[in-house]
Amino acid sequence: MLLEAKGIAKSYPGVKALKQVDFSIDAGEVVAVVGENGAGKSTLMKILAGAIQPNEGTLHLDGKQIEFAGPLDAQSRGICTIYQELMIVPELSVVENVFLGHLKQKNGFLDWPTMRKQAAEILDRLGLKAPLAAKAGDLSVAEQQLIEIAKSLSRNSRLLIMDEPTASLSKDEVANLFNLVRSLQKDGIAVILITHHLHEIFEICDRLIVLRDGDYVGAATTDEIDEDDLVEMMLGHKVQIDKSLHRAAVQHDQIVLEARHLTRKPELDNVSLSLHKGEVLGIAGLMGAGRTELVRALFGADPFETGEVKVNGSLAVLSSPRDALDHKIGLAPEDRKTQGLILSMPIGHNVTLPSLSDHSGTLGLNLNSETRTAAKLCEQLFVKYANLDQAVGNLSGGNQQKVVLAKLLGAGTDIYLLDEPTRGIDIGAKEAIFDLIWDLTNQGSSVIIISSVIEELIRVCDRIVCLHLGRVTQSYNRDEFDLNRIMLNAMGKSADTEAAE
Amino acid sequence: MALLKKYPYVVVLVIMAIAFGALAPSFLDAGNLANVLKQASLLGFVALGMCFVLIGGGLDLSVGSVVALSSVLIAGLSATLPPIISIHVALLAGTLIGIFNGVFVTAFRFQPIIVTISSMAIVRGIAMAYSDSRPIFGTLPDELFLLADGVIFGFPVPTLLFFLACLLSTLFLRFTALGRQIYQVGGNEEAARLAGINIARVKITTYAISGFLSSVAGLMLVARMQSGEAVRTGVGWELDAIAAAAIGGVSLMGGIGTVLGTLCGALIIGMMANAFNLLGVNPYWQRIVIGLILAIAVASYSSGNLKRVLTALRGKTLRKA
Known part of the structure; x- marks a missing residue:
């Protein structure tokens, strides 16, 4: 064995990032490390690359036990990592x-x-x-x-660790990269590949190991198992989702938002979808699948090349966020800290960010009406704060997210685009946001929600659309929801390929 | 202590005034104080404009050159035109330069520092070409000098005008949507854009205000010097204006700052110039001290540092930590 890791465990204060993981790779092998976000892939890679030290377990290089002093030490012994964010100095030759x-x-x-x-x-x-x-x-x-x-x-590398190397490559470039990997393989170089894409795993890799929540689930050669087995391993026997917790609003036939053939290559490739009045539509997909790009295009924040958007049945020109807001479309952006809020400003001023003109009279701003509105909205969403003049940056993540939603409520939004609204917030705040979504739809608003956690979408949505590499791969109604199938579609299995099988 | 936390610049201003008064008793004479206010108002106009640009997340280095252009335009044009026209031409020119700055920053997405360094050079060049690099002693009417030397209710006219500008600016920033949007754009441009705010409009406004107020400073200068001059006028004022704003708590990262702070910053700098003069201190020292005060101010405004400074002032050092 070129490199072998036995019983690796790593914990951070309060979190066990890895528990008893075994891994091995031989010269000339290509091995995939597979798992959901947060499964522990990065931690394992960092340990193998010498960037962090395990709490337990041993590493063996060429059969001899070894401890890396740091990433440079690992590099000098032939283990190199290529991170997703390339470490190129652009101004140098x-x-x-x-x-x-x-x-x-x-x-x-x-x-x-x-x-x-x-x-x-x-x-x-x-x-x-x-x-x-x-x-x-x-x-x-x-x-x-x-x-x-x-x-x-x-550096005479013998083991290359590649973290999602295909994330920003075109199809042809991926093919070239894989040809290169095969030729490196022939020269006896081992490659560890982290990827989310099913076809890549089965096309290029000899073996794979699966991690889930820091646990070592198992290893297999790629000809032993098929896609369904793999997803089963990744997801494990998850707790059965209690569908009764869902509160569906009255469904209307009326389509409030319709996107037809939206395209901006390479992020969006002919995406069509429609949102009904009172509906919660989920978008499932991996990072880089075009989810954020899609909602930003619908919000007029980024342009699209071809395609059209209809709001309430009539063609809408959405060339700026202002246009979208005028059509009563609101976006809670992916990153609330850098896109949703102005952290240095008071809570109240953040709440009225898109609706300030409502409080503007001939004699300037009516600060009293602004404060009253902001306080009412914060109360409605159960934002916990000491004082409306407090900087919003001092709130917890969940409360910050509620302020973002209060902003949209205050702007009189009818169509809510929520990009990862539950990321990084505690369970209580999550429940509050789900409740709000249901309240909104019961009042006749409509919601598109993005989440990396498919269980959340299954819980809250009436319909789920799966995106992969900018394309819609499948769409499910509530009675057809199936965690494994949605995961497969998010990882690239499309309705067409399923039909072909 | 609460006062120090909320208005540190006011506290510093008062302490410095008392200290200077103790060192040079003539500093606190009514006449001298009026002089301080008069001198500080000139830089004050420029600093006030800078305050708008900085809060909006920009930077304007062209202000000193605009002061110079405004001064030669008023002095030169008044030879042939009624002064009221030449003044308007100068104010319009300053505003237009600001609008140009804003357009290049927003429409072409150039770095503010590059755009305004360019216009700083270009405008200075235009002013020198127009005046042939010589002072212009115009045929200026006596009324104009009232702007510099007049006194109303015991206050020098330039100071009253500056305070009026500060008051209007405060009201504008606090009670108009556009004023609020300046903070929003400076605080987080992307969030402001996603909230439907027209970023270009807001930023161009800040640069236009800066250009306008700089040309007002030029007008005041002509009134005081009774001439316009292009080579030395306003040189280095952009840095003094930034220093005044920064001492007054305006963040160079944008989104944070007050008019009151900028006013105090300008007074602190003006007061130092005057007091050092009275005390017969070498003017080089003045630059050194301004530099030190600026460094201390900026260091203490970053919240963590401020807390440490305040704790140290209370005599509780963080030795435990």
Whole structure:
């Protein structure tokens, strides 16, 4: 075995990130590490790369037990990681990037001839045609990724850890990358691949291991199991979802929001969907599936290339958030701290952010009416605060999210676009938000909600649409909800491929 | 202590005034204090404009050049035009320069520092070309000098005008939607955009206000000097204005700041210049002290640091921690 990890455990204060995980990889193998967000994949990768130390368990390199002093130590022993966020210095040349951190020197001066020669050899092997003197920042993402790989090879890497390497690549670029991985494999280099995409796992990997909530679930070779088995392993025997907790509003036939063939490549690819009055529509998908891009396009925050949006049956031009707000569409953005709130400003001023003009008279702002409205909205949403003049940044995550929703309520929203409204908030605040969603729909509003946690969508939604790589792969009505199937669709299995089987 | 926490700049201002009064008794003479106020008002107008731009998340380095352009335009044009027209031309020119700055920052998304460094050079160049780099002693009417030397209710006219501008600015920032939006855009541009706010309109407004108030400062300067001059006028004022705003608690990151703070910041800087002069301190020291005060102010406004400073002032050091 090239690298073997036995009984690895890692805990942080209050959290067990990894419990008794075994992992091994041999030279020339490609192994996938699979699991939901928060399953412990990153922690395991960091331990293998020497970035953090395990609390328990041992690492063995070439059969000898070893402790890495740090990531540099691991690198010098041939273990390199390529992170999703590429570590390229855009202003430096290709050669300088390849030898970043270990520039070759001779007699105290940089040894350019040797570096150029070695870089040319490595890049040739990787099939990168960019000139050595080109600025790395001028290259495409795929080419930059090749430079990252070249960086590892220039350190005589024997094990490459790749964290979601295909996240920002086009189809052709992914095919190239996989060809490259196969050729590295032939040279005896081992590759660990973290990916969410089913087809990638089954196309390129020899084996896989599955983690769930920090637990080691199992390992398998890719020809032993199929997609359904894999999803079963990832999800495990989850607690049966109690569908009776759902409170459906009266369903109307009237379509309030309709998107037709929305396209902005590569994020959105011909997405069509419709939202009925009083409906809660969930969007399931992995990060990068185009969920956020979709709601932002519907809100006029980002443009789309082709397609159209109808609001209440008539074509709407949504070229700015203001247009969307005028159509009574409101967005609770993905990141409340950087997009939803102005953390330095008081709670009250945040609540009235989109509706300030309602309190504006000929003599300027009516601060009393503003404060009254803000207080009423905060009360309605059970925001816990000491004082409306308190900076919103001092509130807890759940209360901040409620302020974001109060903002939308105050703006008289009819169509709510909620992007990950439950991320990073406690269970009580989550319940409050679900209750609010049901209240809103009972009053005739409509909601589109995005969540990475499919169980939440199953709980709260009337209908779920699955997105993968910017395409709708499947759509389910409430009586058809099935955790495993939705997960499969979110990971790329589409209705067409299912029909073909 | 609560006062120090809420209005640290007021406390610093009062302490400094008392200290200077103790060191140089003539500092507290009514005549001298009026002089301080008069001098501080000039920088005050520029600092007030800067306060708008900074709160809106921008930066305006062109203000000193606008002061210079305004001064030569008023002095020069008054040779042929009625002064009231030349004054309006100068104020309009300053406002337009501000609008240009704002348009380049918003429409083309250039960095404010680059845009306004460019306009700082361009405007200074225009002012020098217009005046041939020589002072212009215009045929200015006596009424204009009232702007500089007049006294109403014991207050110098420039000071009254500055205080009036401060009052109007406070009302504008507090009681109008546009004023509120300046804080919102500066506090979090993306959140403001997603709340349907027209970012360009708000930012251009702040730069226009800055250009306008800088040309008002130019007008005041002409009234006082009875001439316009392009080479030395307003040089370095952009930094003094930023310093005044920062001492007054305006955040260079945007979204935070008050007119009252900026007013106190301008008075602190003006007071120091005057007192150091009275005390016969080498003017180099003045720059050093302004630099130190600025550094201390900015360090203490970042909330964690402020807490530490306040705790230290109370005599409770954080040795336990």
